[in-house]
Amino acid sequence: MINQLSWKVGGQQGEGIESTGEIFSIALNRLGYYLYGYRHFSSRIKGGHTNNKIRVSTSQVRSISDDLDILVAFDQETIDLNYKELHDKGVIIADAKFSPIKPEDTEAKMYAVPFTDLAAELGTSLMKNMVAVGATCAVLNLDISVFEVVVQEIFGRKGQQVVDKNMEAVKAGFDFMKENLGDTAELMELEKADGKQRLFMIGNDAIALGALAGGCRFMAAYPITPASEIMEYLIAKLPQLGGAVIQTEDEIAAVTMAIGANYGGVRALTASSGPGLSLKMEAIGLSGITETPLVIVDTQRGGPSTGMPTKQEQSDLMAMIYGTHGEIPKIVIAPSTVQEAFYDTAEAFNLAEEYQCPVIVLSDLQLSLGKQTVEPLEFDQIEIRRGKLLTGELPEVENKGYFKRYEVTEDGISPRVIPGMKNGIHHVTGVEHDETGKPSESAANRNAQMDKRFRKIENITFKTPVYKYAPHAEADLLIVGFNSTRGAIEEAVVRLEKDGIKVNHAQVRLIHPFPTEELLPLVKSAKKIVVVENNATGQLANIMKMNVGHAEKIHNQLKYDGNPFLPHEIHTNCKELF
Numbered sequence: 001m002i003n004q005l006s007w008k009v010g011g012q013q014g015e016g017i018e019s020t021g022e023i024f025s026i027a028l029n030r031l032g033y034y035l036y037g038y039r040h041f042s043s044r045i046k047g048g049h050t051n052n053k054i055r056v057s058t059s060q061v062r063s064i065s066d067d068l069d070i071l072v073a074f075d076q077e078t079i080d081l082n083y084k085e086l087h088d089k090g091v092i093i094a095d096a097k098f099s100p101i102k103p104e105d106t107e108a109k110m111y112a113v114p115f116t117d118l119a120a121e122l123g124t125s126l127m128k129n130m131v132a133v134g135a136t137c138a139v140l141n142l143d144i145s146v147f148e149v150v151v152q153e154i155f156g157r158k159g160q161q162v163v164d165k166n167m168e169a170v171k172a173g174f175d176f177m178k179e180n181l182g183d184t185a186e187l188m189e190l191e192k193a194d195g196k197q198r199l200f201m202i203g204n205d206a207i208a209l210g211a212l213a214g215g216c217r218f219m220a221a222y223p224i225t226p227a228s229e230i231m232e233y234l235i236a237k238l239p240q241l242g243g244a245v246i247q248t249e250d251e252i253a254a255v256t257m258a259i260g261a262n263y264g265g266v267r268a269l270t271a272s273s274g275p276g277l278s279l280k281m282e283a284i285g286l287s288g289i290t291e292t293p294l295v296i297v298d299t300q301r302g303g304p305s306t307g308m309p310t311k312q313e314q315s316d317l318m319a320m321i322y323g324t325h326g327e328i329p330k331i332v333i334a335p336s337t338v339q340e341a342f343y344d345t346a347e348a349f350n351l352a353e354e355y356q357c358p359v360i361v362l363s364d365l366q367l368s369l370g371k372q373t374v375e376p377l378e379f380d381q382i383e384i385r386r387g388k389l390l391t392g393e394l395p396e397v398e399n400k401g402y403f404k405r406y407e408v409t410e411d412g413i414s415p416r417v418i419p420g421m422k423n424g425i426h427h428v429t430g431v432e433h434d435e436t437g438k439p440s441e442s443a444a445n446r447n448a449q450m451d452k453r454f455r456k457i458e459n460i461t462f463k464t465p466v467y468k469y470a471p472h473a474e475a476d477l478l479i480v481g482f483n484s485t486r487g488a489i490e491e492a493v494v495r496l497e498k499d500g501i502k503v504n505h506a507q508v509r510l511i512h513p514f515p516t517e518e519l520l521p522l523v524k525s526a527k528k529i530v531v532v533e534n535n536a537t538g539q540l541a542n543i544m545k546m547n548v549g550h551a552e553k554i555h556n557q558l559k560y561d562g563n564p565f566l567p568h569e570i571h572t573n574c575k576e577l578f
Contacts, residue, residue: 267349
C-alpha cells in the first residue's frame with residue numbers, strides 16, 4: 001500500500017479534462033484524503049493541451065509532487081509532454097482510439113483502454129472521462145461506489161438516466177482495466193484515509209468567502225484570468241446577503257466604483273490581475289490621498305502585458321508597493337495557503353477601515369486556482385472593526401464650517417464620516433487639501449498632510465506578518481518565500497533536515513510595510529539565506545535587502561517559466577550551497 005498518490009489527466013481543452021479531475025478528486029476528498037490539484041491550461045476556450053495534476057495523501061499536502069504515479073491520456077500529446085514525470089513503476093492509461101505509442105525511454109507500463117468506444121456503446125462518447133475514472137479505480141483497487149454520490153450531485157439535475165449511464169461508464173472502465181491488469185492490481189492501493197470531512201476549494205473561493213465573512217457587500221470588477229472566480233462566486237452569494245456585484249466596462253470603472261461604495265460606508269471589493277492592476281493605479285492613488293478605505297485583490301500571473309495569462313508568476317510585488325505615482329500609504333498582504341486567503345481577506349477590510357488606505361491582497365495563480373483540502377473554517381475568528389468611523393449625532397461645527405475629515409492627529413488617522421451625516425459636510429478631492437478637504441498648495445499644509453498619512457502605517461497590527469518554522473536558534477540556512485511557494489518549501493525543508501542541514505523557514509505574509517522586526521532575528525541567526533520566488537529579478541529578495549540588510553547572505557532561487565516550484569528543485573538548489 002502507498003500513503004500518497006500523484007495522478008494526472010491530460011488532453012485537449014474542451015474534452016472534459018477538468019471535470020475528470022474534479023470528479024476524481026471530490027470523491028477522494030469525501031473519503032477523507034488530503035488533496036492538492038493544479039491545472040495547466042492554455043489561454044483559449046477550446047483546444048490546446050491541458051492537464052490536471054492531483055496529489056492524494058493521508059496527510060496534509062500543499063504542493064504538486066515531483067513525480068507521477070498515474071498518467072491518464074486522452075491524446076498522444078499528453079503522453080509526449082508528461083511521461084517523463086512518471087517513475088519506473090508508474091502507469092499510463094491511454095485512450096485506445098488514438099493508438100497510443102509508449103516512449104522508449106520510460107519503464108512505466110502503458111494500458112490502452114477504449115475510453116471513447118466504451119462510452120459510445122453506452123450512448124455518447126462524452127462519457128469517456130467517466131470510463132477513465134473507472135480505469136483509475138481499478139489501478140487503485142478502489143471501490144467505484146464512492147463515486148455514486150458525486151455523480152448524483154453533478155449530473156442529478158439532468159435526470160436519473162444520465163446519472164445511471166455515467167455510473168455504467170465508470171463500471172465499464174473499471175471492468176476493462178481489471179481484466180487487463182493481471183497481478184498488478186494492488187501496486188498502487190492507497191492506505192485508508194481518516195474519513196473526516198474537509199472542505200476542498202480553490203484560493204479564489206476562499207478569498208470570496210473571506211470577503212463575505214469580512215462584511216463585504218459590494219463588488220465591482222471586470223473578468224480576467226486568474227481572478228474571475230472571485231467575481232463569479234460573489235455573483236452567486238452576495239445577493240443572498242443584500243449585496244450586489246457589478247461587472248463593469250473596464251478595470252478603471254471597477255476600482256472607482258469600489259472607492260465610491262467605500263466612501264458611502266459600504267465595505268466594497270475589486271479584484272483583478274496584473275494588467276488590470278496597472279489600469280487601477282491612478283485610482284488607487286485617489287484612495288490614498290482621499291483616505292478612503294479600499295480592498296483590492298491582485299492574482300498574479302505571467303507578464304508583462306498579456307504575457308502568459310494562465311501560467312504561474314509572482315512578478316507584481318514591486319508594482320503593488322510602488323506602482324502608484326506620488327507617495328501614499330498602503331498595505332500589501334500575501335496569504336500562503338487557502339486557509340490564510342480566507343482569514344487574511346476578511347482582515348483586509350478591517351485594515352482598510354482602521355488605517356483608511358488601500359489594502360492589496362496579493363495572491364498568485366497557483367494559490368488562486370490550485371484546489372486543495374482545507375480544514376473547517378472558524379467563522380467565529382472573524383471580527384468587524386471599523387476604526388474611526390463616526391456614528392450617531394456629530395457635534396455642531398464651529399462657525400458652521402466644514403467637518404475636519406482630514407484632521408491632523410497624533411496617530412495619523414482622522415475621524416471619518418459617511419455622506420449625509422449632519423455636521424459632517426466636507427470637501428473631497430484628488431488634489432492636496434487641508435483638514436476640511438479644501439484644496440491647498442501651502443508648503444506647511446503639504447508637509448502636515450503627507451506626514452499625517454504616513455504616520456498611519458508606522459504601527460500596523462497584523463496577526464501573523466511572517467509565518468515561521470524556526471526550530472533552530474542558529475540555522476545553517478533560512479529559506480524565505482511568499483504566497484504559494486510555501487508547500488514546496490516545507491517539503492524541501494524536511495529533505496534538507498534529513499541531509500543534516502539545520503533549516504529555518506519564513507513565509508512573508510505582510511509585504512508592506514515590511515515586517516523587519518519579525519524577520520530580522522531569523523536573518524541574523526542564519527549562515528545563508530535562500531529567497532524562493534517565481535520571477536526573474538528577485539523582487540522579494542531585493543525588498544529584504546532594503547529592509548533587513550545582510551545582502552551578502554542572500555541567494556536567489558528564481559523560476560519564471562510559468563510553472564510552480566517543485567520540492568526537489570528547492571531541495572537540490574539549497575543543498576548545492578553546502
